[in-house]
Amino acid sequence: MLEGSGKRRDMKDTPPVFSAQRVRVLLPLPLAGAYDYRVPPGLDIQSGEFVTVSLNHRPMIGVVWDAAEAPEAVPVPDHRLKPVNAILPAPRMTVSLRRFIDWVAAYTLSPPGAVLRMAMGSTAALEPPTQQAGWTLAGPGSNRQPRMTPERQRVLAVMEPGRVYAGAPLAEAAGVSLGVLRGMADNGLIRPALLPHASRFSRPDPDHPGPRLLGAQAEAATQLVAKVAARRFGVTLLTGVTGSGKTEVYLDAVAEALRQGRQALVLLPEIALSAQWLERFKARFGVSPALWHSEVTPRTRRDTWRAVAEGEAPVVVGARSALFLPFPDLGLVIVDEEHETAFKQEDGVVYNARDMAVVRARLAGAACVLVSATPSLESLTNAESGRYEALDLPERHGGASLPAVETVDLRRTPPERGRFLSPPLIEAVNATLERGEQAMLFLNRRGYAPLTLCRHCGHRMRCPNCTAWLVEHRARRQLQCHHCGHTEAPPAECPECGTANSLVAVGPGVERVLEEAAALWPEARRLVMASDTLPGPAAAGMAAQQIQDREVDLIIGTQIVAKGWHFPHLTLVGVVDADLGLAGGDLRAAERTVQLLHQVAGRAGRAEAPGRVLLQSFSPEHPVMQALISGDLDAFMSEEAAIRRPGHWPPFGRLAALIVSSEDEREADRTARDLGLAAPGGEGVQVLGPAPAPLALLRGRHRRRLLLKTRREIAVQPILRDWLARVPVPNSVRVQVDVDPVSFL
Incomplete structure (x- = not known):
């Protein structure tokens, strides 16, 4: 975990002009550092400019990097240097972003060029956007006396001096054809002109009427607003029970960043979470923010990157890669669900976006807010030590109460043979559906079954590329590895012993729970929420809308249902296998399990009707289950800290x-x-x-x-x-x- 404090270096973005005839250019390649290039006569180049150069006879785009303080090698003689070919017409990369790239590279032991590649999210954005042609009034100066027709008079009546109009809208407004406009141009009444570049993003209104905050919400929002207004770095850990209004509180801080004329970045762990979040944002500010994640189209990526660099995208919500966008004046960084492991990038440059967000905020002189109902032990420890300030919202918004959490001891009341839902859970779902309320069955396992084996010889279907079992996806008639993506059709006979029809599914996935639910509640309208069934934000948004509109009675989902959703008519959550995350030797297994189950439990009873949570477990006496029943997560995390501290395990x-x-x-x-x-x-x-x-x-x-x-x-x-x-x-x-x-x- 990173320290949340440190002296801030001078952030004034006034890069020096290189007086020598050479510059260092960092290329988006996994190289050890920047390369020297010669500056052609008459070309003034500043640090941070995007330039084109050649590397091994290949054209490349790079960034002019800051001069090295202590060169490690003898510089290449001037006559052997290749020249900089051109400066690209793009905003310079800021000092704070260049320092951030160097910092991430040094901390993660990654080549700086590999980190730079993440900050060059769209090379197409380095070229200025093309402008479309339109029409403007020709103005005085012509001695010609063109014939004035009623059509031409209507066009002139619509147009204002100095303004450029697109052809089709102008013709429509005046009730004429495009041919009339061309005739007017031939006669000197109007002339061609380039339309001004239109911003893709509307500016959010910080004073747009939003929800009224009361009590602890209002107090927390006031403190966050003050931190943003101070225009200096600091980290705040915003905690609170599920449904306490943490999002509405930190959106007040976003509003203050807008009032200050600065930009704000909100990081979400799952793109699917953006659907309901965007609705809240639009209700608060009247417009939508800019989105940045892997599923946006190349054109949107180009336009967003350019808009961020030019300050025309005041608020960006995105996945972890949004940290590397070129904000010229970043005033606020928010990490929602800061405890989520989805913020860790495991491939390429390996980094934790939560920790790097703190660094990005420090280098930009921005406020940073980490948000969670179940904060990580790292962040709690930083708050206890004074590195972070802490704000807490102890009650649910609007008078809603927290759900009652109970365990179902599977040793005493097991499911029927071949089934996975226990009698107490079945009875609870029955009662919930009879009341016209919604229920959720949660199992953090995709597919139909996690293992397929031969009941004759015991052979297990294994991935040929990984140390992993193949997961059966019965709906697709596939066996799939969830690590490498390998798929194959289920064989008719055992590959080991050749026995026909001997392969059986072992254990449940959400598809198998769906099958059981269909048999138990055939009249209930069912919906599966998993990454297989909700491939992106649009699909997740449609599913959430169906649930809100009460078109769904029973939700069956994986961890995607645990985060951020607000379903006011959902009153029962049943966890099919609460012990699932506790196996293995993971240092954080208990912490992650309590966080996940507390989050999914928090989906129940978020409105007037009280909520209930049933945890099916073979170990109801486990500290994780007891913490969830009591609701005392602080005591649980204190015990986790006491276990890790003597052995100097993170965060100690x-x-x-x-x-x-x-x-x-x-x-x-x-x-x-x-x-x-x-x-x-x-x-x-x-x-x-x-x-x-x-x-x-x-x-x-x-x-x-x-x-x-x-x-x-x-x-x-x-x-x-x-x-x-x-x-x-x-x-x-x-x-x-x-x-x-x-x-x-």
């Missing part, structure tokens, strides 16, 4: 993982062994491994893992750099560095 110590992988298992073993032999030591430093990763085979690559563990005050990056520099790594082997890992697969 630091971790960094080295994942060694290769298509050749012997090469992976050899490199992992060499790294183990060269492992660092000393007071407060420990290396665990090498050992096979839990997913020892992933996407066809054999994986071995070493874990560096240090005390809190020890920086791991210098240790890692020295360690990696001492071990030669073959080209066939990849060593991925994961600082502050959240996954141990």
Whole structure:
């Protein structure tokens, strides 16, 4: 976890003009650093400008980087330097963003160019948008006396001096044809002109009438507004029970950023969450914000990137990659559901967007707000130590009460043989549906069944590329690996023993729960909410609307249903397998399970009708279940801290993982062994491994893992750099560095 404090460097974006005849250009490639290029005569180049250069006879776009403070190598002679070809007509990359890129690269031990690539989200946006032609009044100066017809008079009556009009709307407004406009141009009454560039995004109105905040909400909003108005860096942890109005509170802070003329960034962990969130935003500000995520079209990506860089997109809501957008004056960064592991990028540059958001805010001199009903132990520890300020909303908005949470002991009241819903849960769903209310069945497992095996020989259907079982998706008639995407049709006979019709599904997924629900409640209108069935924000928005309009009686979902949704008629949540996340050796298994189940429980009883939550469990005495029943998550997190503190486990110590992988298992073993032999030591430093990763085979690559563990005050990056520099790594082997890992697969 990152520190939330530190001295702010000068953020004035006044980059120097290079007086020497060379500049450093950082390219969006996984290279060690920037390259020197020659400045052609008469070309003044400033830091942050986007330029075109050549690399190995290939045209490239790069960014002029700041001069190195201490060059590590003898500079290339001037006569051997290649020239900068051109400066692109795009806003310069700001000082704060360049420093952020350098910071992320240094912290994650990634090549700076690989981080730069994430900040160049659309190379098409580096060219100015094309302008369309229109018409404007010709003005005085012509001695010609053109014939005036009623049609021409109507056109002149519509037009104002100095304004440019698009042809079709102008002709429609005047009730004439486009030919009349061309005739007027031939006669000197009007002339062609370029239409001004129209902003793609309407400016949100900070004073647009919004919901009235009362009590703790109003007090928290006032404090956040003051922090934004102060125009300086600080981190606030905003907590509160589910349904307490945290979103409405931090939207008041967004309004203040708009009043200050600064930009705001809101990060959401799941794109599907944006549907209802956008409705709330529009109700508060009258317009929609800019969206940034992997599913936006290339044209939207180009327009959004350019609008952000030019300050024409005042508010952006997006996934973790939105952190690297070119905000010229970022005043507020909000991380909603800050505890979510979806903020961790596991491929390429490995980083946690929650932690990097704090850094981005610090370098921009912006306020940062981390929001969660179930905050991470890292953020709670930072709040307790004074690094972060803390605000809490202890009650639900509008007088709604928290749901009652109970466990169903599956040892005493198990489901019928071959079924997965217990009698108490079935009775509760029956009662809920009879009252005309909505119920939800939650199981964090996609597909029909997580395992298919042969009942004759015991053979298990395994992915050929990963250490994972193939998940049956019966609706698609497929067996699928959820790690690499491999699919195959279910075989008619066992691949091992050849016995026909011997393969059986083991365990439930949401499709199997749906099948059972259809048999129990055939008249109920059912909806499955999972990433398989809701591929994007539009589909999620349609599903949410169906639920709100009471077109659905029974919701069956995975973790996608646990976050941020407001379904006022949902009063019962049944968790099919509450023990699911507790297995394995994950350091944060208990913390993540209590967070997920508390979030999904929070979907119940958010309006007038009281809510009820039933947790099916084989271990109702487990501390996680007891914390959910009592509602005392603070005590649970205090106990988690007490368990981790003596062993210096995060957040009371630091971790960094080295994942060694290769298509050749012997090469992976050899490199992992060499790294183990060269492992660092000393007071407060420990290396665990090498050992096979839990997913020892992933996407066809054999994986071995070493874990560096240090005390809190020890920086791991210098240790890692020295360690990696001492071990030669073959080209066939990849060593991925994961600082502050959240996954141990």
